[in-house]
Amino acid sequence: MRDVLLALEGLTKAYPGVVANEDVSFTIGRGEIHALLGENGAGKSTLVKTIYGLVKPDRGRMVLNGARFEPAEPRAARTSGVAMVFQHFSLFDALNVAENIALGMENPPSQRDLAARIEEVSETYGLPLDPFRVVGDLSAGERQRVEIIRCLLQDPKLLIMDEPTSVLTPQEVTILFETLRKLSAEGTAILYISHKLEEIRALCETATILRLGRNVGTCDPRETSARQMAEMMVGGTLHVPEREAAAPGEVALRLESLSAPSPRAFGTSLKEIRLDVRRGEVLGIGGVAGNGQDELLDALSGELRVAPGMIFFEGRDVGAEGPDLRRALGLLAAPEERNGHAAAPEMSLTENAILTGRVREGLSRRGFLNWGRAKTFAERVIERFDVRTPGADNTAMSLSGGNLQKFVIGREILQRPEVLIVNQPTWGVDASAAAAIRQALLDLASNGAAVIVISQDLDELMEISDRFAALNEGRLSEPRPAPGLTVDEIGLMLGGAHDMEVAHVAE
Amino acid sequence: MLKLEKRQRPSEVWSYATPVIAVLLTMVFGGLLFMALGKDPFVAIRTIFWDPLFSEFAFFYRPQLLVKGAPLVLIAIGLSYGFRAGIWNIGAEGQYIVGAIFAAAAGLALYPMEARWLIFPLMVLAGAFGGFLWAMIPGILKVRFGTNEILVSLMLVYVAEQLLASMALGALKNPEGFGFPGSRNLAQWSSSQNLEIVAGSGMHWGVVVAFLAVIGTYVTMSRHVLGFQIRLTGQSPRAAAFSGVNPARLVLVSLGVSGALAGLAGMFEVTGPAGQISIDFNAGYGFTAIIVAFLGRLHPIGIMLAGGLMALTYIGGEIAQSQLQMPAAAIQLFQGMLLFFLLAVDVVTHYRVRWRRPASARVAAE
Numbered sequence: 001m002r003d004v005l006l007a008l009e010g011l012t013k014a015y016p017g018v019v020a021n022e023d024v025s026f027t028i029g030r031g032e033i034h035a036l037l038g039e040n041g042a043g044k045s046t047l048v049k050t051i052y053g054l055v056k057p058d059r060g061r062m063v064l065n066g067a068r069f070e071p072a073e074p075r076a077a078r079t080s081g082v083a084m085v086f087q088h089f090s091l092f093d094a095l096n097v098a099e100n101i102a103l104g105m106e107n108p109p110s111q112r113d114l115a116a117r118i119e120e121v122s123e124t125y126g127l128p129l130d131p132f133r134v135v136g137d138l139s140a141g142e143r144q145r146v147e148i149i150r151c152l153l154q155d156p157k158l159l160i161m162d163e164p165t166s167v168l169t170p171q172e173v174t175i176l177f178e179t180l181r182k183l184s185a186e187g188t189a190i191l192y193i194s195h196k197l198e199e200i201r202a203l204c205e206t207a208t209i210l211r212l213g214r215n216v217g218t219c220d221p222r223e224t225s226a227r228q229m230a231e232m233m234v235g236g237t238l239h240v241p242e243r244e245a246a247a248p249g250e251v252a253l254r255l256e257s258l259s260a261p262s263p264r265a266f267g268t269s270l271k272e273i274r275l276d277v278r279r280g281e282v283l284g285i286g287g288v289a290g291n292g293q294d295e296l297l298d299a300l301s302g303e304l305r306v307a308p309g310m311i312f313f314e315g316r317d318v319g320a321e322g323p324d325l326r327r328a329l330g331l332l333a334a335p336e337e338r339n340g341h342a343a344a345p346e347m348s349l350t351e352n353a354i355l356t357g358r359v360r361e362g363l364s365r366r367g368f369l370n371w372g373r374a375k376t377f378a379e380r381v382i383e384r385f386d387v388r389t390p391g392a393d394n395t396a397m398s399l400s401g402g403n404l405q406k407f408v409i410g411r412e413i414l415q416r417p418e419v420l421i422v423n424q425p426t427w428g429v430d431a432s433a434a435a436a437i438r439q440a441l442l443d444l445a446s447n448g449a450a451v452i453v454i455s456q457d458l459d460e461l462m463e464i465s466d467r468f469a470a471l472n473e474g475r476l477s478e479p480r481p482a483p484g485l486t487v488d489e490i491g492l493m494l495g496g497a498h499d500m501e502v503a504h505v506a507e
Numbered sequence: 508m509l510k511l512e513k514r515q516r517p518s519e520v521w522s523y524a525t526p527v528i529a530v531l532l533t534m535v536f537g538g539l540l541f542m543a544l545g546k547d548p549f550v551a552i553r554t555i556f557w558d559p560l561f562s563e564f565a566f567f568y569r570p571q572l573l574v575k576g577a578p579l580v581l582i583a584i585g586l587s588y589g590f591r592a593g594i595w596n597i598g599a600e601g602q603y604i605v606g607a608i609f610a611a612a613a614g615l616a617l618y619p620m621e622a623r624w625l626i627f628p629l630m631v632l633a634g635a636f637g638g639f640l641w642a643m644i645p646g647i648l649k650v651r652f653g654t655n656e657i658l659v660s661l662m663l664v665y666v667a668e669q670l671l672a673s674m675a676l677g678a679l680k681n682p683e684g685f686g687f688p689g690s691r692n693l694a695q696w697s698s699s700q701n702l703e704i705v706a707g708s709g710m711h712w713g714v715v716v717a718f719l720a721v722i723g724t725y726v727t728m729s730r731h732v733l734g735f736q737i738r739l740t741g742q743s744p745r746a747a748a749f750s751g752v753n754p755a756r757l758v759l760v761s762l763g764v765s766g767a768l769a770g771l772a773g774m775f776e777v778t779g780p781a782g783q784i785s786i787d788f789n790a791g792y793g794f795t796a797i798i799v800a801f802l803g804r805l806h807p808i809g810i811m812l813a814g815g816l817m818a819l820t821y822i823g824g825e826i827a828q829s830q831l832q833m834p835a836a837a838i839q840l841f842q843g844m845l846l847f848f849l850l851a852v853d854v855v856t857h858y859r860v861r862w863r864r865p866a867s868a869r870v871a872a873e
Contacts, residue, residue, distance in 0.1 A: 303748045323751035335749060344743040354735060355750045367732050 005030045005189045006051070006069070006158060011060035013046055020046035022213045023060070028158065031187040033180060035200040035221060038210035039233050039430040044193050047210070048160050051191070052084045053077035065157070075106075081157035085147045085164060093136035100135055101150045121152050125179045140167035140288055148179070159183065160191045165199055166456060167289055170491035177203050195233075196459070197226035211235050234431050248466070249279030252450040253300075253331070253419045254312040260299050268292040270299060273476040275469070277419065277450040282441065284465030284482060285454045287494060292474040293454050294336065297423045300452075301333035302326045313419065327359045330418030334408050336427065336454075338401065342408040345397040349389065352396050353378035353411060360415045377414070385410030386436070402429040406437065413440050420444060423454040438464050458490060470494045511858040521856040526802055526809070529849040530816070536848075537841045546831055554831060555823030555841075568826070570709025572818050574780050577714040578603070578772035580814035582796035584720045585768030587805040589761035591728075592740040596762055598645065598660030599769040600793025601667035602638035606770020607777040608674050609637025611690055611784045614699040615679060618691065626698040630774055638770015639763050641667065646762040650755040656762070668789065675786045694782035701779035713775025717814075720768060725807040737761065769793060798846045817842070 007027045013020050021043045028034045038044045049055040051062065053071030062069040064080055071077035074084075091100050098115045102108035109117070115131040122129045127145045135143065144164060151159055161180075165173045180190055180203065194200055200207060200221045207221045209232045217232050258273040270292055277283050287293060298304035299311070302323035311319040313331050326332075335341045343352045354374050358364050363374045378392035385406045389399055396404055409425055425441065426434035442464055445451045454471070455461050461468060462482060469479040470493035477493045534556075538548030559568040582599045589596045596602075613633035614626055645659035679690040693699040704710045728734035740747040740757055748754065772792065781788055799817050803809030824838035854860075 301749060302751070322753065323749065327751070333749075337745075340743040341745045341749055344739055344746040346742050347739070351735070351739075355739065355746060358732070359751075364732050368730050369732060369735060371730075 003030050004028070004063075005032070005065065007063040008047075008051075009061050009063070011047065011050060011057045011062070013050060013055060013057050019213050021050070021057070021210075024210070024213070024215045025060075026208045026215060026218060028189050028191060029206075030157075031184050031189055032206060033184050033190045033192060033204045035204035035207035036191060036193045036210065037195065037197075037200065037207050037229060037233055039195065042210040042233070043213040044210055045162070046213075048084065048162065048191065048193060051077070051158075052082060052160060078154055078156075081155070082160065083151035083154050083156035083158070084160040085144065085151055085162065087162040087164075087166065089143050089147055091135045091143055091146060094134070096132050096134050097129060097138075097146050098131040100146060101131075101153065104150055105153075117153060118149055121149050125152065125182055126175060127179055140290065141169065141172040144168070144176075152183075156188060158189045158191060160193070162193045163195075164192070165194065165196060169288060169494040170458075170487050173199065197221075197229050198459070200229070201226060209233055230431060236432070248281045249448060251276045252279050252314060253277045253452075254315075256310055256312065258299060258306060258310045260295065260304055260306045260310075262292075262295050263298070263304055264294075268295060268474045270295050271474040275476060275479065277452060279418075279448050279450050280445055281466045282445045282451045282453060282464050283479060284461035284468045285452060285471055285476070286458055286461050286468065286490065287454075287456065287471035289456055291471045291495075293423055293471060295474070296471065296476075297333055297335050297421060297454065300331070300421045301335070302331075323356075324359050327356065327415075330360075330416075331421075332356070332360075332412045332415060332417035332419070333421040334412045334423065334425065336423040338404045338408055339397070343396040343404060346395055348395055349382065349387075349392045349399075349407060350375045350378045352407070353381065353392070356411060357415055381407055381410040381414055384414060385440070386433070402433055405429050406433055409437050409440070413444055417444070417449055419450045419452070421452040421454070424456065425453060426455075426457070426460060434460075458487075468493075510861045511854070512861060514857055514859055518856050522804065525852045525856055526804070526813070526849060529802075529845060529852050532848040532852065533841065533845045537844055540837065540840065540844075541833070544833070544837060546833065551827055551831060551833065554827045555820055558826055559819055559822040566707075568822050570703075570707060571822050572815060573709035573714045574711070575821050576814045576818035577711070577717040578776055578792045579796050579799045579817055580811055581713065581717040581720055581772040581775075582765075582769045582793055583799035583803065583810045583814060584717070584724050584807060585765030586796060586800045587724065587803075587807070587810060588737060588764045590800055591805050592737040592757055592761055593744070594758055594761050595657045596642065596645070596660050596765045597657050597797065598642070598662075598664045598667075598793070599765060599796055600789060600791065601660070601664035602641045602766040602769035603773040603776075603793045604664075604667040604671050604789050605641040605773070606634040606638035606766075607773030607781075607788060608671065608679070608784060609640075609770065610634035610774035611679055611693060611777050612674075614693060614696075614778075615691060617698070618696065621698055623698045627701075627778075630699060630778065631771065634770045634774025635767040636770065638766040638768070638773065640766070641770070642762040642766020643759070646759045650758055656758070660762075664793070671784065671788060672786045675784050675788070679784050681783075688786055690784040692782045693778045694780075699778050701775050711775065711779050713772065713779065716771060716775065718811075721807045721811050728807065733760065769796075795842070798842070801846065802849055817845075820845070 004027045009025050011021050011024045024047060036044050036047065046055055050057050053074045053076050069080060071080065098111055098118060101118065102114055108114060118129065118131040127149060129142060129145045129149060135146065144167065164176060168176060184190060192204055204221050207219050207229065208215060209217050209229065211233060219229065221229065255273050255275040258270055260270045262269050268291055295304065299306055302321060306319040308317055308319055311317070313329055318326055318329065318331065339345045344355065350371065354363050354369060357377055361373070361377050363370055363377065375392050381387065382389060382392060387399070387407045387410070388403050399407065405428060409422060412420055426437050429437065438460065441451050441453065453461065453464065465482040467479040468482040468485060470477045472495035534552050538552055541551040542548045559565065559572065582603060586596055586599055610630040610633045614630045617626055620626065641663060644663060645656040648654040648659055649656045675688045675690065681689060681691045694701065701711050701713065736747065736752045736757060739750060740752055740754065777784060777788065795817060799813045800810060803813035820842055824841065827833040828835060828838065
């Protein structure tokens with residue numbers, strides 16, 4: 001056993017109506033890579049925010065290096081040697097790497113000294129990074145390196161990483177893991193938050209599992225199967241989606257050289273995407289966030305109109321048609337962002353059912369809404385997809401993220417689409433609900449619909465896809481049969497380790 | 508220390524209570540203002556709010572309530588379409604003027620024909636069309652070139668005022684008016700006059716149309732797809748685009764509706780209470796209607812009540828001016844206070860106000 005670096009004793013934190021952490025105790029050893037596991041809402045974020053000084057616990061205490069540790073703010077935590085890399089980066093696109101890092105420092109050294117130190121750290125830990133590149137031009141993986149190096153410059157004793165691999169390709173994950181192992185060998189402890197169990201098994205020595213705010217167990221992930229850990233997280237047995245194999249039918253959706261500029265600044269344009277999707281198949285589209293996923297969904301849903309001759313639904317050119325006509329034909333979509341895109345937060349679930357269901361479910365007649373039918377439809381979605389809410393009159397905002405996601409996906413599936421495109425269908429949804437959503441998508445395909453699943457979760461895509469393609473900088477790779485694809489092959493399809501060589505060249 | 512916490516959803520109770528509280532606060536601070544001017548605040552408040560309805564001479568003032576309220580309600584109802592969708596037409600005053608000019612011109616072109624069945628409806632259509640056209644200028648500029656509709660519609664008010672002066676002095680000037688500026692009197696020509704439907708009630712055709720607009724808008728907002736799309740666009744523009752709302756079309760529709768209703772208000776005014784196109788025909792209804800729209804929470808029934816209240820302060824204000832020698836500016840200030848307090852008090856519908864003691868004990872200060 002290593003000596004204890006940080007001990008948590010009986011931490012409890014309650015918010016109005018919900019206990020985020022209840023009597024959580026565990027210890028992190030010096031140089032240990034410690035995983036913190038749990039579903040969404042299990043209390044992982046609250047716990048690390050407590051350690052980082054962002055949240056003050058109601059009860060319990062922390063001991064760091066044998067001394068009482070109660071950081072009043074993140075600055076105090078950093079001074080004590082606790083650093084954190086957040087899931088969402090806080091970097092300025094218009095500044096270069098060194099300037100961004102200087103912004104986070106109390107007493108920044110001169111640009112030249114800082115650049116030298118950045119290069120030194122980046123070489124020592126195998127994190128190639130040019131201090132003078134503008135952050136706006138960096139890939140997600142490189143941005144994460146900026147955040148990690150920013151932390152390493154403080155010489156931390158404990159490095160907290162929140163879902164660090166969700167934006168990385170498999171090759172980039174390998175690089176990150178090497179860095180983390182090296183840090184661990186030098187005595188820096190790492191608290192690693194993730195729900196990707198295979199990664200945790202590859203990297204971590206100890207795992208603490210939270211469920212509903214409580215510590216429900218500790219295990220050695222190297223000797224525990226992913227399934228066992230998942231069941232500890234869920235507190236029950238896990239249902240694995242299954243499907244009957246169906247012979248692919250005729251082509252339902254065809255994209256021919258689909259190109260479109262992004263409607264947003266800093267968005268990614270779509271470049272010459274070619275694709276055939278057949279009835280009865282699930283096509284998985286992987287890719288690191290920000291490589292054109294949103295734009296592809298917008299182009300298919302009809303929010304983004306494209307030039308003629310690019311999008312064909314059952315042979316009919318629909319590129320210039322709006323969402324209503326595409327829905328009438330049977331081309332349905334569910335965007336990634338639930339609040340404010342797939343659903344209007346301040347409107348009731350009944351109104352949100354009208355939002356996409358009006359045309360296909362006949363919720364209006366001669367321009368007048370049929371509120372009775374709309375409510376019935378909303379209640380059907382709520383019941384069929386187990387949406388936890390007191391009723392259809394509640395606002396979308398009042399639902400938890402996972403519940404709203406179930407509503408949004410269920411709303412499209414119950415409209416019996418011919419082609420359904422979903423983006424991040426199980427993002428933020430707990431494991432059992434995610435399994436239910438995947439099962440519903442598979443059932444839809446078995447019944448003869450064509451399904452396109454855009455996701456950043458490769459495990460999910462491998463589980464349900466018949467064919468797999470990758471989106472990289474707005475280009476789509478040639479789809480390949482999903483069974484039998486190796487992680488390395490997928491990684492290369494995703495664009496490999498983005499710009500890994502660049503930093504070396506610049507040295 | 509006072510602290511504001513965002514509510515999960517806007518409080519329903521407060522959204523009904525705040526207009527009442529705003530009126531009460533306006534009375535209190537308005538009273539202080541009148542006191543500072545050396546008037547008895549209680550007499551002043553009574554003169555403004557009580558006398559028009561219940562005094563000895565109320566029979567004279569009560570019809571005025573409908574006459575003043577109708578154009579305010581009509582314009583504010585139109586504005587509520589755009590305001591709910593986040594499209595800000597500030598130029599209803601201009602659309603009101605142009606509607607009046609179009610209506611007067613259409614009628615006067617046929618003068619002195621005696622055919623009320625033809626001329627009056629024609630003028631109604633022309634008025635609505637004029638307001639619609641004037642509102643299409645900021646609408647099309649916004650849709651085609653992305654200009655800001657607030658600035659364009661506001662600036663067009665001043666253009667409309669110049670147009671009005673030019674009409675009163677030129678094209679529409681009464682040829683038998685001995686050179687005085689202003690058109691023929693449309694209220695005295697039987698083909699065009701917008702008279703009271705029931706004598707002595709103040710109930711002219713504009714009042715009828717205002718009530719119809721209230722009912723029509725209520726139905727549109729609660730039952731029609733257009734109302735749904737307007738509310739959706741106001742709350743989440745991206746969800747609206749996903750749902751299939753065409754933003755450009757919505758801009759044109761909501762500006763068109765507000766322009767047409769403002770033009771109608773101008774038509775009923777020029778053929779009734781005002782009687783003629785003159786240099787000072789417009790009385791600020793188009794701007795006051797913005798206050799009315801917000802005071803009524805952009806809800807048709809609320810707008811109807813708010814229009815009545817605002818008409819009351821107009822009439823009461825006039826009485827206060829003539830009986831208490833109150834300056835006109837003080838009355839305008841008083842009306843402005845109403846909007847100010849409404850917006851200020853509105854905070855509590857969206858936020859919970861908490862009083863936090865330094866000793867971390869919390870007491871809800873609701």
